[in-house]
Amino acid sequence: MATEPIEENPAADKSGFAKSVVVVNTGDGKGKSTSAFGVMIRGVARGWNVAVLQFIKSGEWNVGEEKIGEQLGVEWFNEGEGFTWDSDNIDHDKALAQRGWDRAAALIAAGEHELIILDELTYLINWGWIEAEPVYEAIRSRPEKVNLVITGRDAPQGLLDVADTVSEVRKIKHAFDSGILAKKGIDY
Amino acid sequence: MATEPIEENPAADKSGFAKSVVVVNTGDGKGKSTSAFGVMIRGVARGWNVAVLQFIKSGEWNVGEEKIGEQLGVEWFNEGEGFTWDSDNIDHDKALAQRGWDRAAALIAAGEHELIILDELTYLINWGWIEAEPVYEAIRSRPEKVNLVITGRDAPQGLLDVADTVSEVRKIKHAFDSGILAKKGIDY
Numbered sequence: 001m002a003t004e005p006i007e008e009n010p011a012a013d014k015s016g017f018a019k020s021v022v023v024v025n026t027g028d029g030k031g032k033s034t035s036a037f038g039v040m041i042r043g044v045a046r047g048w049n050v051a052v053l054q055f056i057k058s059g060e061w062n063v064g065e066e067k068i069g070e071q072l073g074v075e076w077f078n079e080g081e082g083f084t085w086d087s088d089n090i091d092h093d094k095a096l097a098q099r100g101w102d103r104a105a106a107l108i109a110a111g112e113h114e115l116i117i118l119d120e121l122t123y124l125i126n127w128g129w130i131e132a133e134p135v136y137e138a139i140r141s142r143p144e145k146v147n148l149v150i151t152g153r154d155a156p157q158g159l160l161d162v163a164d165t166v167s168e169v170r171k172i173k174h175a176f177d178s179g180i181l182a183k184k185g186i187d188y
Numbered sequence: 189m190a191t192e193p194i195e196e197n198p199a200a201d202k203s204g205f206a207k208s209v210v211v212v213n214t215g216d217g218k219g220k221s222t223s224a225f226g227v228m229i230r231g232v233a234r235g236w237n238v239a240v241l242q243f244i245k246s247g248e249w250n251v252g253e254e255k256i257g258e259q260l261g262v263e264w265f266n267e268g269e270g271f272t273w274d275s276d277n278i279d280h281d282k283a284l285a286q287r288g289w290d291r292a293a294a295l296i297a298a299g300e301h302e303l304i305i306l307d308e309l310t311y312l313i314n315w316g317w318i319e320a321e322p323v324y325e326a327i328r329s330r331p332e333k334v335n336l337v338i339t340g341r342d343a344p345q346g347l348l349d350v351a352d353t354v355s356e357v358r359k360i361k362h363a364f365d366s367g368i369l370a371k372k373g374i375d376y
Binding site: 023025026027029030031032034035037038039041042045046065067068160163164165166168169171173174 | 226352353
């Protein structure tokens, strides 16, 4: 047991205190990004430098969260803004995805943030829009103070392997299923 | 389909717009209360009156969240504070639990809050410290503007039945398992 933390997490020192952790929120249920938003607020409350990169527009976050984040000094990047979602334009969307990940990689490597949230990153990997291995390598080799929270459905195994904490949010029941429309303040 | 929202949720009008919803975050994974905390911030950002009742001390929330909440004008009640966790004192703890639930029921019925978070309420029901049926009835008969977020493991079926949205957070992997200690700013 004694050496496990070091093997599992390069940021953990011998006493088992991780200098930073990688959290993955995956699954088909609601709450993955909402939970990341809660961690964002916690980080801000601790005086951390926090950055949020949203790789897909129209997730659980919306302009409200962005507004709150920016009021609190969080750096916010809407990387998914320019997606065309058009199969004729797939190269354009892939290029945007790559640009978004490149920015994330640069922010991680710079080591200036105690918390970086990579919202809905899993899709870019799962759709093959960005290469998976450079993502895992950027996470493994990150500066030791950089905590990461990564959200999105179907987190690939390689991402689970580099994560310290993985939660799967399963949908048991959702108001949408019974015809109730999204509720401002709760769902977005 | 047309009448389902009305049957499922007494707060939904005929067009399917719910005046309020009941969200349950259950399961053994991390993120149930963190997600509730995210919803709390959203509610505050919308100018809602928000109350948080914590039924068990030492969940995922801590003094940091309480401090942020109170700065934002959230009413905060630590109902689990006086628990002895001593089998010789079970009646004392049960009485405290009942008092906590009574306060929750009064707040719900008063209809002065757009959002009330009942953190770790499920345990009180599961341990038999409070009666289940009055809880479900208080939820069903709440004033139409009162949104509820309820967290805790093993949400009982009766609670799932009165909920609009249920997410189960499953633990896939947790840093604690590999010997990494809780990380300030992420876990608490």
